[in-house]
Amino acid sequence: MNLEIQYQEFQEEKINIPTINTENVINGNHKRSSIFRLIQYSLQYKLLLVFGNLGLLITSVSMVALPYLAGKMIDSITKSNSKENLNFLTLQFIVLTVVTAFFTFLRTYAFSILGEKITFHLRNELFQSLMLKDIEFFDSNRSGELISRLSSDISVINKGTNDSISTLLKNAIQVLGSLILLCFISWRLTLVLFCVIPPSTIMAIVFVKKYKQLRKEYQQSIAQATQIASEVLSNMRIVRSFSTEERESNSYQKANQIVFTFGNKMALLGSQFMAIGIVLAYAVILAILYYGGTLVIDGESTLGDLSSFVLYTLTMTISLLALSGTMNEMISAAAVSEKIFDIIDHPVKIRNGSVDASNITGQINISDVTFCYPTKSSVMSLKRINLEINQGEVVAFVGQSGSGKSTIVQLLQRFYDSIQGSILFDNIDIKEYNLQQLHKQIGFVAQEPTLFSGTLKDNITYGVDTFTQEDIDNAMKLANAYDFVTDLSIFPDGLETIVGERGVKLSGGQKQRIAIARALIKNPKILIFDEATSALDSESEFQVQKAIDGLVSSGQKTIIIIAHRLSTVINSNKIIVVQNGYIVEQGKHQELIEKNGVYKQLIERQLQ
Ligand SMILES: Nc1ncnc2c1ncn2[C@@H]1O[C@H](COP(=O)(O)OP(=O)(O)OP(=O)(O)O)[C@@H](O)[C@H]1O
Numbered sequence: 001m002n003l004e005i006q007y008q009e010f011q012e013e014k015i016n017i018p019t020i021n022t023e024n025v026i027n028g029n030h031k032r033s034s035i036f037r038l039i040q041y042s043l044q045y046k047l048l049l050v051f052g053n054l055g056l057l058i059t060s061v062s063m064v065a066l067p068y069l070a071g072k073m074i075d076s077i078t079k080s081n082s083k084e085n086l087n088f089l090t091l092q093f094i095v096l097t098v099v100t101a102f103f104t105f106l107r108t109y110a111f112s113i114l115g116e117k118i119t120f121h122l123r124n125e126l127f128q129s130l131m132l133k134d135i136e137f138f139d140s141n142r143s144g145e146l147i148s149r150l151s152s153d154i155s156v157i158n159k160g161t162n163d164s165i166s167t168l169l170k171n172a173i174q175v176l177g178s179l180i181l182l183c184f185i186s187w188r189l190t191l192v193l194f195c196v197i198p199p200s201t202i203m204a205i206v207f208v209k210k211y212k213q214l215r216k217e218y219q220q221s222i223a224q225a226t227q228i229a230s231e232v233l234s235n236m237r238i239v240r241s242f243s244t245e246e247r248e249s250n251s252y253q254k255a256n257q258i259v260f261t262f263g264n265k266m267a268l269l270g271s272q273f274m275a276i277g278i279v280l281a282y283a284v285i286l287a288i289l290y291y292g293g294t295l296v297i298d299g300e301s302t303l304g305d306l307s308s309f310v311l312y313t314l315t316m317t318i319s320l321l322a323l324s325g326t327m328n329e330m331i332s333a334a335a336v337s338e339k340i341f342d343i344i345d346h347p348v349k350i351r352n353g354s355v356d357a358s359n360i361t362g363q364i365n366i367s368d369v370t371f372c373y374p375t376k377s378s379v380m381s382l383k384r385i386n387l388e389i390n391q392g393e394v395v396a397f398v399g400q401s402g403s404g405k406s407t408i409v410q411l412l413q414r415f416y417d418s419i420q421g422s423i424l425f426d427n428i429d430i431k432e433y434n435l436q437q438l439h440k441q442i443g444f445v446a447q448e449p450t451l452f453s454g455t456l457k458d459n460i461t462y463g464v465d466t467f468t469q470e471d472i473d474n475a476m477k478l479a480n481a482y483d484f485v486t487d488l489s490i491f492p493d494g495l496e497t498i499v500g501e502r503g504v505k506l507s508g509g510q511k512q513r514i515a516i517a518r519a520l521i522k523n524p525k526i527l528i529f530d531e532a533t534s535a536l537d538s539e540s541e542f543q544v545q546k547a548i549d550g551l552v553s554s555g556q557k558t559i560i561i562i563a564h565r566l567s568t569v570i571n572s573n574k575i576i577v578v579q580n581g582y583i584v585e586q587g588k589h590q591e592l593i594e595k596n597g598v599y600k601q602l603i604e605r606q607l608q
Contacts, residue, residue, distance in 0.1 A: 034334055034337040034338045034340075034341050035330075035334050035337075037337070037341060038118060038122075038157070038333070038334075038337055041117075041118045041121050041122065042114055042117075042118055044117075044121075045114055045117055048110045048111075048113055048114045048117070049110075049114065051106055051107075051110040052106075052107055052110035052111045052114060053169075054103070054106070054107075055103040055104065055105075055106035055107025055108075055110060056107045056111075056169050056170055056173070057173075058099065058100075058103040059100050059103045059104050059107055059170060060169075060170050060173035060174055060177060061173075061177070062096050062099055062100040062103070063100060063170075063174055063315070064173075064174060064177035064178060064181065064312075064315070065096060066093070066096060066097070066100070066311075067178075067181075067307075067308050067311030067312050067315060068181065068308055069089060069092055069093050069096065070093070070307060070308065070311055071185075071304040071305060071307050071308025071309075071311070072089055072304060072308075073086060073089045073090070073093070073304075074303055074304040074307045075302055075303065075304030075305075076089055076304075078302075078303050078304065079302070079304075107170070115158055116158065118157070118158075119154050119155075119157055119158040122154060122157060122337075122340065123150060123154050125344060126149060126150060126154070126340055126343060126344055127150060129343065129344045129346075130146060130343070132348055133346065133348060134348055134349050134350050134415075134416075135410075135415040135416060136349070136373075136374045136375070136416060137346060139373065139374065139375045140374075140375050141343075142227050143227070143230060144223065144224075144226045144227025144228070144229070144230040144231060145223040145224075145226070145227055146343070147226060147230060148219075148222060148223040148226040148227070149223075149339065149340055149343060151226075152219075152222055152226070153219060153223075153336045153339065153340060154336075154340070156219070156332050156333055156336045157333045157336055157337050157340070159329050159332075159333065160329040160330045160331075160332055160333020160334070160336075167322060167326045168323065168326045168327070168330065170319075171319040171320070171322045171323040171326065172319075172323060174315055174316070174319040175316050175319045175320055175323065178312040178313075178315050178316040178319070179316065181308075181312055182309060182312050182313065182316070185305050185308055185309050185312070186292070186295070186301060186305065186309055188291075188295070189288055189291060189292055189295075189309055192284075192287050192288060192291055193284060193288070193313065196280055196283065196284050199280075200277070200280055200320070203273075203276065204273075204324055207269065207273045207324075208324075208327060208328070208331060210269060211266065211269055211270070211328055211331065212331050212332075212335060214262060214265050214266045214269065215266065215328075215331065215332045215335055216335050217262050218259065218262040218263060218266060219332075219335070219336060219339070221255065221258040221259040221261075221262050222259050224255050224258070225252065225255035225256050225258075225259055228248075228251055228252050228255050229252060232248045232252070270328070273324070274321070277320075277321050277324070284313060284317065285310065285313060285314070285317075288306075288309060288310060288313055289306075289310065292306040292309060292310070293306070349417070350414060350416075350417060350435070351431075352434060352435050352436075353430075353431055353432040353433045353434055353435070354432070354434060355428055355432045355433045355434065356433075356434060356437060357425070357433040357434055357437035357438040357440075357441055358437050358440070358441065360425045360426050360433075360438070360441050360525055360526075361391040361426055361525060362389075362391040362392065362441075362525040362526050362557060362558030363389070363390055363391045363425065363426050363427075363558075364387075364388070364389040364412065364423070364424070364425055364526070364558065365387070365388050365389075365423070365424040365427070366385050366386060366387040366388075366389075366408070366411075366421070366422075366423050366424075367386055367421055367422050367423075367424065368384055368385070368386060368420065368421035368422070369382055369384070369385040369386075369411065369418045369420065369421035369422070369423060370382060370383055370384055370385075370418060370419055370420040370421055371407060371411060371416065371418045371419055371420075372419060373407075373416070374416070380581055381404050381407045381581050382404050382407055382408065382411070382418070382581045383580075383581045383582050384421070384582070385408065385421070385582075385583055386583070387576065387583060387586070389558060389560070389574070390558075390573075391525075391558055392556065392557065392558060393558055393559075393573040393574060394552050394559045394561065394571070394572045394573050394574075395558075395559070395560050395561070395572060395573065395574045395575075395576060396560075396561045396562070396563055396568075396569035396572040396574070396575045396576065397409075397560070397561070397562045397563075397576045397578055398562075398563060398564075398566060398569060398575060398576070398577055398578070398599065398602060399577055399578035399579050399598075399602070400579065400602075401564075403578040403579050403580060403581065404578050404580075404581040404582075405530075405562045405578050406530055406531075406562060407581075408578070409444075409528050409530055409560060409562065411423060412430075412442070412526075412528065412560070413438075413439065413442055413444060413528075414430050414431075414435060414438070417431065425438070440463075440522055440524065441524050441525045441526060442524050442525075442526045442527075442528060443519030443520060443522065443524035443526070443527045443528065444519060444527075444528045444530070445512070445515050445516050445519050445527075445528065445529045445530065445532045446515070446530050446532075447530050447531040447532065449508070449511040449512040449514070449515035450515070451499050451506070451511055451514060451515070452499075453498070453499065453500060454498070454499070455493075455495065455496050455497060455498055455499065456485055456491070456494075456495050456496070456497050456499060456514060457472065457495040457496060459499060459514055459518055460472055460475060460476065460495075460514060460517045460518050460521055461518075461521060462518050463518075463522065464521055464522050467521060471521055472495065472517075472521065474520075474521075475517040475518075475520040475521035476517045478516075478517070478520050478550060478551060479513045479514070479516035479517035479520055480513055480516075480546050480550070481510070481513035481514055481516070481517050484510060484513075485497075485514075499514075512532060512533070515532075516532070516548075520551075524557065525557060525558060526557065526558045526559075526560065527551060527557050527558070527559045527560070528559075528560045528561075528562075529548060529559070529560070529561045529562065529563075530562045531562050531563060531564055532548065532561075533545055533548075533563075533565070533568065545568060548561070548568075552571070565606070566602060566603055566606055567606075569589075570589045571589070572588075572589070573588070574586060574587065574588070575587065575588065575589060575592055575599065577592070577597075577598050577599045577602070579598055584597070584598050585597050585598055585599050
């Protein structure tokens with residue numbers, strides 16, 4: 001896989017990947033400000049900080065010294081008329097310029113790499129934290145927004161951290177250094193300058209506040225547009241078949257229009273600020289030239305001093321403007337990083353247990369379980385469920401749509417915790433088990449077979465660390481997938497066939513059988529089929545059902561089937577009828593028919 005090759009190259013380059021504190025990710029116990037946390041990341045790269053700061057210090061000092069030298073050169077021209085002195089000063093100027101250029105390179109490069117490392121670390125940490133979030137988190141956070149956090153938001157942080165840190169510090173030092181030298185050259189001219197600083201500062205504060213708010217809204221609108229695009233692009237077949245291309249284009253355009261509106265407002269505000277800043281800057285220069293000029297004419301100052309003063313004022317003004325621009329980028333980065341840290345810190349409720357689950361037998365007891373989805377807490381999806389599933393049994397859940405069947409199997413995989421009651425595997429509470437091991441013992445085949453974009457082999461072996469070709473072949477045979485995968489007229493590349501995004505190059509039945517092979521290769525003790533055949537045509541259904549029947553008749557695993565077509569569950573050891581979140585009947589097919597209750601009604605309705 002491409003990613004693997006890149007990763008290997010990356011390892012060879014020996015780029016240090018900072019370790020992520022998973023305990024913090026799970027506990028969500030960060031309380032510090034996002035800026036402080038970004039700084040903390042940078043502290044991990046001490047060498048870069050040393051080089052960056054060294055460059056920063058030297059360039060800042062040398063850039064503050066250059067106007068002073070320029071003043072001295074002017075004085076040497078106007079006062080001493082000595083070429084020797086001028087040559088010496090020129091040499092000093094050249095040396096200082098070369099030193100400034102070299103250390104500017106060092107500073108910019110070190111801080112840029114530092115910014116890249118921070119965003120690299122942050123992107124990894126964000127993705128890893130997403131991998132650890134509860135399923136509940138994904139019920140309430142849209143995938144488009146999360147993707148936006150990972151892509152555009154992190155880019156904003158990159159912009160706001162890499163060169164910005166150095167530019168900010170350099171400009172801050174230049175402002176301070178220039179100010180000190182201004183006072184040193186002429187306190188009277190410095191006083192003139194100070195008349196303009198307070199109004200500029202107030203203006204900058206007001207601007208920054210407004211800009212920050214706009215930036216936040218801008219980011220939100222981008223996330224919304226991304227959400228629309230990702231949803232539409234991943235459902236392109238539905239869009240085409242319903243001919244909703246225009247409608248979707250319009251809704252994307254509307255979302256994009258909102259992005260544009262906020263972008264526009266930001267551009268207007270930024271430009272206004274720049275324009276006012278320039279007016280203020282030139283007003284200051286004019287005042288200094290006029291007042292300073294009179295001081296020179298009166299013999300109270302030299303032309304060199306006035307030139308140095310003007311150059312320092314220019315340096316300071318330019319640095320102040322650059323400072324505010326950099327501040328904007330950093331403010332955006334701070335706003336965005338706040339959102340990213342909010343996600344990273346979102347606490348994980350489902351805590352992992354420590355009991356080894358690798359030897360569970362497949363015996364399950366559900367006792368008095370009541371559950372509501374966190375995003376729908378007013379409605380109980382399961383009510384006082386009691387159920388015993390023995391090792392090797394085939395248990396079928398039937399009932400109307402929305403009755404709670406899938407919810408039961410979600411709880412069996414601990415995607416959520418029940419709000420009351422308990423689920424036991426081999427008489428040990430599910431909460432006590434190590435979840436990764438437990439999931440290895442449960443094979444799950446969902447209604448919508450979801451494949452990843454690698455090869456057939458990548459998909460079948462998804463989640464297993466060690467396997468042989470024999471393991472793959474066995475899983476494919478049990479899943480009734482062997483024949484079509486090895487038929488070179490269907491898949492010339494066999495197991496190495498690239499399946500396309502979400503398996504688009506496969507038929508529904510083929511995808512489902514690959515999904516079954518994927519569930520089987522890990523040889524789980526429990527197999528769950530959540531309406532695995534309901535989305536298929538009759539031929540595909542027949543093929544998939546054949547695979548399921550083969551597994552059922554082997555009698556080695558506990559099999560849980562959710563089925564709409566009741567003909568597929570007649571031979572189950574136990575049929576559980578779910579209605580409105582309650583288990584209303586359970587027993588074998590014949591017993592339930594004789595009971596003449598809900599199950600019989602379901603059967604009769606299907607026969608009509
Ligand atoms: N992620 C979720 N968030 C909030 N409510 C949910 C979620 N998933 C399901 N529900 C609700 O829980 C109830 C039970 O849903 P469940 O999916 O378990 O039904 P089901 O019997 O499997 O239905 P079907 O046969 O149509 O798949 C329904 O009212 C449904 O709206």
